[in-house]
Amino acid sequence: MSAPLIRADGLGVSYGALEALSGISLEVRAGDRLAIIGESGSGKTTLALALAGLLPAAADLSGGLAWPVWGGRPRAGRDTGIVFQDASGCLDPVMRVGEQVGEVVEAHRGTTDAVELLRLVELPDPASIARAYPHQLSGGQRQRVALALALAGAPRLLVADEATSALDPVVQARIAELIERLCAARGLTLVFVTHDIALAARLGTRLAVIYAARLVECGNTADVIAAPRHPYTRALLSAHLDLSPRADRPLPTVPGQPPAAGAWPAGCRFAPRCARAEDRCLSGIPQWRGRADAGAACILADAASA
Ligand SMILES: Nc1ncnc2c1ncn2[C@@H]1O[C@H](COP(=O)(O)OP(=O)(O)OP(=O)(O)O)[C@@H](O)[C@H]1O
Ligand SMILES: [Mg+2]
Structure with missing residues (x-):
């Protein structure tokens, strides 16, 4: 098997005293859509x-984080492109769309031009879109422009953080x-954050479930959906039997409150909300069960997946 594009091994991230991620072990392979x-x-x-x-400079990293294919940290824009929820954040309101896209292409010494990139993201009449200002476009069109900006440096990895949630x-x-x-045509690897399990199911090939700064389950999307191993994943899925995509649907509500950041309970962080918690869940962080690329951090995971 080829080397992974990204390998996190017991990765932790803190912002000062606040622990935003802890003990994350995960690989992203070329062509994955995670x-x-x-x-x-x-x-x-944060993940x-x-x-x-x-990550911003304020973030303290611990554990391992490597990009074996690149041999070092990927170059922003060139190796990785990123799209956020709010396209206006990356667009200058007083500059024509085509000039903005053109500047980014130039910065990355790209060979394509702005209109070609606007065509790539399937904007109708890209030449007139290029002459428009951001406020003259619809939200969906602006998000396509944001995608064009992310792809201007021809990156191999595209990161989308709630990129479609506001639409x-x-x-x-x-x-x-x-x-x-675009992933299929350009051989892109995709990492995307979403609140919508239906979107995760449709667009993702791999699924990572995060609870209170820890990875509680990961695996191939279809397998996780067919047989979730962690009670938190199961609760999310059972609260969400209808997997048709809808932008206005928040992540289903699981009874109880998540712990406040940094005020994690000892033991399994989900235990206070877990109907199946036992005494031993409250004492130690549960070990990972199953394979590194398909398993869950729960003492019940073996039984659940049997
Ligand atoms: N730059 C930062 N400085 C300080 N704390 C941060 C920073 N970024 C995130 N955090 C904190 O780290 C924790 C995780 O934040 P993160 O943004 O990764 O969560 P999230 O799952 O993306 O949430 P949401 O669904 O609301 O976007 C939170 O407690 C947050 O307040
Ligand atoms: Mg977020």
Whole structure:
């Protein structure tokens, strides 16, 4: 098997005293489309940024994080492209779209031009879009421009953090399909954060479930959905039997509150909300069960997957 693009080995990330991620072991292989799901504040964005080598300087890393294919931290824009939820954040309101895309292409010494990139993201009449200002475009069009900017340096890895969450359901579905086509056509590896399990199921080939800064389950998306091993994953899925995509649907609610960041309970962090918790769950962090690339951190995982 080829070397992974990204390998996290017991990765921890802290912002000062706040532990945003702990003990994350995970590989991303070329061609994977990895969905990261979990509740708000669980560490999804931190994980996506860490995997792309884009954490802010304020973040303290521990454990291992390597990019074997690149041999070092990937170059932002050149090896990795990133798209966030709010496209306006990456667009200058007083500059024509084509000039902005052109500048990024030039910065990366790309061979394509702005109109070609706008065509790539399937914007209708890309030449007139290039002459427009961002406010003259719809939200979906702006998000396509953001995608064009992310792809301007012809990166191998695309990171999308809630990139379609703010859009209406039909537009969200179209952009998700576009991202899927781009991944196939350009051999892109995708890491995406979403609150929508249906989107994770449709667009993802791999699934990572984060709970309270820890990876609680990972595996091939279809396998995890067919037979979730962790009670948290099971709770998410059972609260969400309808897997048709809808942008306005938040992550299903699991009874109880997630622990406050940094105030983690000893033992399994999900135990206080877990209907199946036993005394031993409250004492030690559960070991990972199953394979490194398909398993869960739960003492019940073996039994659950049998
Ligand atoms: N730059 C930062 N400085 C300090 N703390 C941060 C920073 N970025 C994230 N955090 C903290 O790290 C924890 C994880 O945040 P993160 O943004 O990764 O969560 P998330 O799962 O993406 O949440 P959401 O679904 O709300 O986007 C949170 O407690 C957050 O407040
Ligand atoms: Mg986030």
